[in-house]
Amino acid sequence: MLLKQAISCLCRNNLYKNPLLKNYSLIATVLKSQLGETAEVKGWVKNLRVQKEHIFADVYDGSSAEKLQIIIPKALKTDTLTYGSSVNITGKITKSPRGQLELTAEDVKVIGQCIVMDGYPFNPRTAHPPEYVRQFLHLRSRTNYISAMLRVRHSITKHIHDYFYERNYTHIHTPILTSNDCEGAGEVFKVEPDNEETIKAMMQEGKNRETVYFGKKTYLTVSGQLHLEAICRGMGNVYTLGPTFRAENSRSRLHLSEFYMLEAELAFCDTLEKLKLTIEDLLKYIFIETRNTNEADLFLLDKNNKAPKWLDKNFVTVTYEEAKNLLQKKGKNASEDGLNKDEELALVEICQGVPVFVVEWPKNLKSFYMKESTSNSSMVDALDLLTPITGEMVGGSLREDDYMKLKHKLPSDSLNWYLDLRKFGNIPTGGFGLGLERLMQVVCSVSNIKDTLPFPRWPHNCDM
Amino acid sequence: MLLKQAISCLCRNNLYKNPLLKNYSLIATVLKSQLGETAEVKGWVKNLRVQKEHIFADVYDGSSAEKLQIIIPKALKTDTLTYGSSVNITGKITKSPRGQLELTAEDVKVIGQCIVMDGYPFNPRTAHPPEYVRQFLHLRSRTNYISAMLRVRHSITKHIHDYFYERNYTHIHTPILTSNDCEGAGEVFKVEPDNEETIKAMMQEGKNRETVYFGKKTYLTVSGQLHLEAICRGMGNVYTLGPTFRAENSRSRLHLSEFYMLEAELAFCDTLEKLKLTIEDLLKYIFIETRNTNEADLFLLDKNNKAPKWLDKNFVTVTYEEAKNLLQKKGKNASEDGLNKDEELALVEICQGVPVFVVEWPKNLKSFYMKESTSNSSMVDALDLLTPITGEMVGGSLREDDYMKLKHKLPSDSLNWYLDLRKFGNIPTGGFGLGLERLMQVVCSVSNIKDTLPFPRWPHNCDM
Numbered sequence: 001m002l003l004k005q006a007i008s009c010l011c012r013n014n015l016y017k018n019p020l021l022k023n024y025s026l027i028a029t030v031l032k033s034q035l036g037e038t039a040e041v042k043g044w045v046k047n048l049r050v051q052k053e054h055i056f057a058d059v060y061d062g063s064s065a066e067k068l069q070i071i072i073p074k075a076l077k078t079d080t081l082t083y084g085s086s087v088n089i090t091g092k093i094t095k096s097p098r099g100q101l102e103l104t105a106e107d108v109k110v111i112g113q114c115i116v117m118d119g120y121p122f123n124p125r126t127a128h129p130p131e132y133v134r135q136f137l138h139l140r141s142r143t144n145y146i147s148a149m150l151r152v153r154h155s156i157t158k159h160i161h162d163y164f165y166e167r168n169y170t171h172i173h174t175p176i177l178t179s180n181d182c183e184g185a186g187e188v189f190k191v192e193p194d195n196e197e198t199i200k201a202m203m204q205e206g207k208n209r210e211t212v213y214f215g216k217k218t219y220l221t222v223s224g225q226l227h228l229e230a231i232c233r234g235m236g237n238v239y240t241l242g243p244t245f246r247a248e249n250s251r252s253r254l255h256l257s258e259f260y261m262l263e264a265e266l267a268f269c270d271t272l273e274k275l276k277l278t279i280e281d282l283l284k285y286i287f288i289e290t291r292n293t294n295e296a297d298l299f300l301l302d303k304n305n306k307a308p309k310w311l312d313k314n315f316v317t318v319t320y321e322e323a324k325n326l327l328q329k330k331g332k333n334a335s336e337d338g339l340n341k342d343e344e345l346a347l348v349e350i351c352q353g354v355p356v357f358v359v360e361w362p363k364n365l366k367s368f369y370m371k372e373s374t375s376n377s378s379m380v381d382a383l384d385l386l387t388p389i390t391g392e393m394v395g396g397s398l399r400e401d402d403y404m405k406l407k408h409k410l411p412s413d414s415l416n417w418y419l420d421l422r423k424f425g426n427i428p429t430g431g432f433g434l435g436l437e438r439l440m441q442v443v444c445s446v447s448n449i450k451d452t453l454p455f456p457r458w459p460h461n462c463d464m
Numbered sequence: 465m466l467l468k469q470a471i472s473c474l475c476r477n478n479l480y481k482n483p484l485l486k487n488y489s490l491i492a493t494v495l496k497s498q499l500g501e502t503a504e505v506k507g508w509v510k511n512l513r514v515q516k517e518h519i520f521a522d523v524y525d526g527s528s529a530e531k532l533q534i535i536i537p538k539a540l541k542t543d544t545l546t547y548g549s550s551v552n553i554t555g556k557i558t559k560s561p562r563g564q565l566e567l568t569a570e571d572v573k574v575i576g577q578c579i580v581m582d583g584y585p586f587n588p589r590t591a592h593p594p595e596y597v598r599q600f601l602h603l604r605s606r607t608n609y610i611s612a613m614l615r616v617r618h619s620i621t622k623h624i625h626d627y628f629y630e631r632n633y634t635h636i637h638t639p640i641l642t643s644n645d646c647e648g649a650g651e652v653f654k655v656e657p658d659n660e661e662t663i664k665a666m667m668q669e670g671k672n673r674e675t676v677y678f679g680k681k682t683y684l685t686v687s688g689q690l691h692l693e694a695i696c697r698g699m700g701n702v703y704t705l706g707p708t709f710r711a712e713n714s715r716s717r718l719h720l721s722e723f724y725m726l727e728a729e730l731a732f733c734d735t736l737e738k739l740k741l742t743i744e745d746l747l748k749y750i751f752i753e754t755r756n757t758n759e760a761d762l763f764l765l766d767k768n769n770k771a772p773k774w775l776d777k778n779f780v781t782v783t784y785e786e787a788k789n790l791l792q793k794k795g796k797n798a799s800e801d802g803l804n805k806d807e808e809l810a811l812v813e814i815c816q817g818v819p820v821f822v823v824e825w826p827k828n829l830k831s832f833y834m835k836e837s838t839s840n841s842s843m844v845d846a847l848d849l850l851t852p853i854t855g856e857m858v859g860g861s862l863r864e865d866d867y868m869k870l871k872h873k874l875p876s877d878s879l880n881w882y883l884d885l886r887k888f889g890n891i892p893t894g895g896f897g898l899g900l901e902r903l904m905q906v907v908c909s910v911s912n913i914k915d916t917l918p919f920p921r922w923p924h925n926c927d928m
Contacts, residue, residue, distance in 0.1 A: 024732065026632055026700070042732045044698070044889050061731075062699030063632060086889040088732075111732075112865075112890030120888045138881040139888065141698030150699060154635045161625060168490055168527060171618045175919040176640060176684075176707045177722050179926045186659045193711035194654040194683065202713055202923065213711060214721075214926035219658065220640075227928060231918060234508070234605030235526030235614060236490070242706065243640045247657035247677065249666055257678075258641050267525075268488065268506045268552075268575075401576075417602040417928055424584045424603065425508050425550040426576030454695060455639040459666065462643045462678035464691060464881055 028063035065296035084114030148297040174224025220245035239264040260436035269430035344391030371398035396432025492527035529760035548578030612761040638688030684709035724900035733894035783824040808855030835862035860896025
C-alpha cells in the first residue's frame, strides 16, 4: 500500500503534469487569464481586419465558442498570414476598449497557409447554410457552428456517463455485430467479410457467403437492450451508449442510418413510475448541466435558445387512449396504429411544450419483450416520451418476466437464450432507449439531425 | 442566471435524489455501513451453508467483488431459497466472529427461483474453466470472474474519459460505417441492407447490391484515425473510444473480430517524444487509478496480480534496428518484415518486463500516412509500444504533413479529402491507437482476450 501510494505520488508529480505536454495555452484558458501575462496560442485565423498600424486577427482553436482577438503590429505581418491559415502567436494579454481580454502579439508564425482560391469552401464572417457546409464533412469542424455542436456533444456524453457513474450503474459495451434477426423490423444491415480469399479459406459445407465467417448470418445491432438485460441479471443496473443502425430508406430531418443510443436497464424495477422518474431526472440533469458547461456554445448555435420552460415543471403523463382523445378534440384525424410524427408534436403542443409520457399501450403496437399489464392483458407497461422538435425521444418498458407468456410471444428460436434469462434466478427489470442525436436536436435547437454528429450517414451519403 | 440557479437547486434537491429511486442498498454500500443499521438488499445467492439454527447465504448483486454473508434464521427458510435464486432480504447489519460485516435477516423473499437441474450451467464454489463459461455468454455475468472483469472494464473506460477530459481533449464519435477502402489491408467487413424490398426501392442505374444504399461500397471501420485527423484540424486535441472491426481468419488468444480502440490525435504535435510521453503518462494513469478503484476485483481475477514493477520506471526506447540486433544476440532469427509476436514478447523480456517503445521504422513496413523522418527519408516517425502478455499494445506516428509527399503515397483517390486537409491551414499532428482489450489483458492478467469483454466475436462465434 505504501509502495502504491509512493508510485501514485511520483507519477502524479513528475509525469501526469509533464511540462513537455503543455507547451502552449488554449484560448479558453487565455480568455480567463490575468492582464499582463505572456501567452502562446495556436489556432486558425477566422477573420482579419487591417487598420492603420495594426492588424486585428480573430483566432480560434476549438477550445471555446469565443474568439481571441489578436492585435498584430504591421511589422509582424507576412504574406501567408491570411484568413484560414494556422498560426502560432506569442504575446501579452491586454484589454480592449470594450473590456475584453485580447492578445498583443510579439511573435507571429504561420504554420500552414490557406490559399482560399485553391478551393477552401468557407468565407470569413459568413453564415453558410448547413446543407452547403455538410458537403465538406472533412473541413466543417473549422466552422464555428459545427465546432460548437461537437463541444456540446462531448459535454452531453460526459454528463450522461457522470449521471450513471454517480448512481452506480455499470457501463457495458454491448456488441455491434449480432446474430439476432428479429428486432429491426426487417430494416437491418447485414455484414460479411469483403475479401474473397478469406471467404475461400473459411468455406465449409452447408455455409454460404452470408454465414461463412461467423457460422450464422450476422447483422449490425439495432439495440443493445437484450444484451443489457442479460448482464443486468448478474450485475444490477447497467447502461450502454453507442452506435446503432437502421437500413431505412428515409431521408427525413429526424433519421440517420447510424446513430447513437443511450440504453439503460434497471434491476429490480417493477413499476413504470420508477422508469418515468429516472428518465425525467436524467433529462433535466443533462439540460441543466449542459447549460452550465456550454452556455456560450448554445448561444452560438441559436441566439434564441433559452433554458426550456419545463425544467421546473413535472413531465405530463397521459395514456395512449387519452392521447388519442386529446388529438381528436383538436381535430386531428387519429391514425389507428400508434402516433405519427404530426400527432406526437401536436400532443406536445397541447401540453404547452412540456414533455409528455404516453403510457398504457395496446400490446399489438409494441415489441414482444414488453410486460403485459397486470390490470389489462391487452395492454403492455410501455412508455414513449415525446418532446418538442423531435416528438418521440425515449421509448421504454417493463420487461415480460413471466416465462410462459414470454415463450408464447418469442419471435424466433434464436432468442432462446433470452427466454433462458427468465428461468434461473430471474428478476423484474425495466429500461429505456434514448436517441442521442434527437436529444442533441432539442438541447441545441437544431432542426436537422444530420448536424448533430460529426459524420452523418443516411441513404446515398457515406462520405469519408 | 438566477432562474437557472433556482431551477438547478430545485432539481438537485427534489428530483436528482428522489427517494423512490433508491429503495434498496447495494452490497458495496452495506459492506461499508455502520453496525446495527437496517438494510434491504437484492441479489443472487451464490452459496448456502445450512447449520444448526441458521442458514448462511453468500449474496452478490454485482456491485462488489466481495460477498455479503447473510445469516438466515431457519424459520425464514423456504424451499425456493436455493443456490442461484434471486432474493430480496431485509435485516440488521452485524459483525461476524472474524470481524466482517454481515446481515442478520429479518425478512427473506425469493424473487426468482433457480432450478439447477433445469440446465443452470454453474455450480456453487466451483471455478469453471473460461472456455466452459464462454459457452453461456447470456448467463456468465452471474460468475464472479466475469462480473469482476466487467467492473474493471467499466472503470478503465471511465479513467480513460477522465484522463482526456482533464486535459481538454474533445471526445469525438467517429463513424462505424465508412467508404474508406484502403486501410484494412483487405481484411474488412462490408455492409449492405438485408431487406430485398429496400434494395428494390432504392435501385438505380449503375448501382448494385453493394452500392445501392449508400451510393458506394461501405465497410465497417478499422480505425477512426483519419476522421480524427479531420476534426483535429479545427478543434485541436481529440480522441475516440469505440468499436473497430477486422475480418481476419485468426483464432488466437490475442485477436477479436470486434474490439475497442482508444485513438487520440494531438494537435500541433511535431515530435515523437511528445507522443511517447503522452502514451506512457496515460498508461501509468490507467494502471494506478484502476488499482485504486478496483483492488478487490483485480485480486479476484488473479491472486498473484500485483502493481507492475515498471510503474515507477521510465519506459524503454529502442530503434527498430536496435531491436533486431538485441533479438539476434539472444539467438532469435529475426524476421525481415517487422516484429512477430514471439519477437515482441522476447524484446519485452530483454528489457526486464518494462514496456518498450520501438521507433525509427523502415517506411515500407508502415502505413502511407506516417511522416517521413527528416533525418532519413527511408524511415518514418512511427512507434510501437510493446508490453508483457500482449506484445504490441499501442501503435502511433507523426502524420505526413507535406502535401506533395502525401500525394505520392496516397493509396486511393477516394482519400482526396484526406490530402485536402494538408492544403488549408494545415498543422502538424501525431496520434496513436491503443487496443482496449489488450490493455485489459495486461491490467487483469488475462491470457485470452475473449474474456475481457462481455460479448466476444471471433471466427465462427457471434452468439446472441
